[in-house]
Amino acid sequence: MMQVAQILTRDEDTRICILSAVAGVTNKLVSFAQESARRGDLFQDICLQHKKIAHDLEIEDLSGSDLKALFEGLESFMASSLTPAQFDEVLSFGERLSTTLMYHYLKVQGHPVVFWDARHFIVTDDHFGKATPFPDQISEKMKAALSQLQGHELIITQGFIGATVLGKTTTVGRGGSDYTAALFAEGLKAEQLNIYTDVRGVYTMDPNRVTGAKFIPHLGFQEMAELANFGAKILHPATLSPCFRANIPVVIGSTFEPNAGHTLVTALSPKPLDKKVPVQAIAMRKDQILLTIKSLHMLNAHGFLANIFTILSNHKVSIDVITTSEVSVALTVDGSLNHAHGHHPFSNPELLQELKAFADVAVEENLTLVTLVGPNLSQHVGALQSVIGAMDHVPIRLICQGASASNISFLIPATHATDVVTHLHQKFIES
Ligand code: ASP
Numbered sequence: 489m490m491q492v493a494q495i496l497t498r499d500e501d502t503r504i505c506i507l508s509a510v511a512g513v514t515n516k517l518v519s520f521a522q523e524s525a526r527r528g529d530l531f532q533d534i535c536l537q538h539k540k541i542a543h544d545l546e547i548e549d550l551s552g553s554d555l556k557a558l559f560e561g562l563e564s565f566m567a568s569s570l571t572p573a574q575f576d577e578v579l580s581f582g583e584r585l586s587t588t589l590m591y592h593y594l595k596v597q598g599h600p601v602v603f604w605d606a607r608h609f610i611v612t613d614d615h616f617g618k619a620t621p622f623p624d625q626i627s628e629k630m631k632a633a634l635s636q637l638q639g640h641e642l643i644i645t646q647g648f649i650g651a652t653v654l655g656k657t658t659t660v661g662r663g664g665s666d667y668t669a670a671l672f673a674e675g676l677k678a679e680q681l682n683i684y685t686d687v688r689g690v691y692t693m694d695p696n697r698v699t700g701a702k703f704i705p706h707l708g709f710q711e712m713a714e715l716a717n718f719g720a721k722i723l724h725p726a727t728l729s730p731c732f733r734a735n736i737p738v739v740i741g742s743t744f745e746p747n748a749g750h751t752l753v754t755a756l757s758p759k760p761l762d763k764k765v766p767v768q769a770i771a772m773r774k775d776q777i778l779l780t781i782k783s784l785h786m787l788n789a790h791g792f793l794a795n796i797f798t799i800l801s802n803h804k805v806s807i808d809v810i811t812t813s814e815v816s817v818a819l820t821v822d823g824s825l826n827h828a829h830g831h832h833p834f835s836n837p838e839l840l841q842e843l844k845a846f847a848d849v850a851v852e853e854n855l856t857l858v859t860l861v862g863p864n865l866s867q868h869v870g871a872l873q874s875v876i877g878a879m880d881h882v883p884i885r886l887i888c889q890g891a892s893a894s895n896i897s898f899l900i901p902a903t904h905a906t907d908v909v910t911h912l913h914q915k916f917i918e919s
């Protein structure tokens with residue numbers, strides 16, 4: 489909290505702070521909502537955790553009545569079984585508590601601060617647990633509220649939560665503080681959005697996997713999106729889409745080491761790398777499944793692709809990479825159990841049965857998708873040749889290049905993945 493306060497006040501151009509819950513609190517609130525038998529204990533735990541922070545920050549007296557009102561609000565859910573709307577209401581206490589603490593802490597230090605309840609601004613639909621925000625209404629609300637401010641107050645508000653037009657509390661999905669921060673940035677026409685997280689920014693490869701991984705100071709939105717889509721564990725670009733829309737640069741840095749550098753993400757990609765093959769970073773995704781689907785009707789099977797996509801879509805299975813030839817299609821889907829998007833392809837056996845009604849289907853598992861990312865990489869003369877040349881001992885199951893200008897992806901057996909990635913990183917990034 490002290491560290492965050494320092495970050496917030498070190499630059500007087502910082503106008504608004506969108507805060508997530510205190511570490512671990514949202515998980516406790518989820519358990520509170522789901523396990524009625526443990527509610528009493530969890531409630532005590534959450535109260536104590538926040539009281540202790542208030543004590544350590546020496547704001548017990550000032551924040552006391554606000555905290556008490558919030559604790560009582562949470563306590564009112566002790567007895568009932570919860571509707572989806574109440575579930576979101578319960579989750580909202582994490583951010584409402586953390587912002588209450590931060591507001592009083594800054595105020596006590598003499599900083600001009602105002603407290604905004606994000607639910608007055610982040611207007612969403614009523615899809616509780618994963619609500620969709622309405623950017624136009626958000627911008628309008630903010631414009632009105634900004635005109636009420638005196639001057640240079642720092643606004644403290646909550647991430648993750650919003651409300652329907654009728655005022656029912658909603659949440660935008662776990663980890664959603666970054667997303668609502670981007671919505672606030674868009675609504676305020678901010679000059680920049682700074683995201684403070686637990687890593688310094690984006691690396692050329694997961695530093696836990698490749699020792700030579702290098703930090704990337706500047707990245708285009710497009711390349712950042714490719715990296716996140718293809719497995720790098722950084723902010724998902726969907727969370728930043730309001731900033732892409734509004735062309736607001738995003739800075740990703742570490743809360744714990746705010747001076748250790750950061751990655752700047754902008755609409756314009758940085759100057760082309762001065763390299764023979766302009767690879768900027770490498771990502772990998774494990775647990776990929778390859779489906780090879782051949783039409784039983786052979787040529788002139790119009791509607792073949794449409795059928796396949798309809799079935800996959802009906803089962804909410806998200807496709808990542810596709811190649812096609814006349815009567816067959818190969819596509820990859822994410823087979824990890826905690827898949828980031830879509831459903832596990834085989835969670836419902838009917839998917840394969842439906843496909844087999846009009847096609848031959850082969851399934852291969854234990855594959856890894858490796859993706860090289862760089863501005864205009866796939867259009868770079870000789871890039872693909874060099875990449876494939878560097879892997880002459882590896883059975884490549886599928887290659888995708890050309891659909892996106894900034895990536896080349898290929899699918900290989902999982903057993904080769906670490907060697908391949910280390911080798912490609914050495915060849916194209918370290919040297
Ligand atoms: N506190 C929420 C969560 O843990 C939102 C966030 O952290 O971004 O999911």
Ligand code: MG
Pocket residue numbers: 508509663
């Ligand atoms: Mg969080």
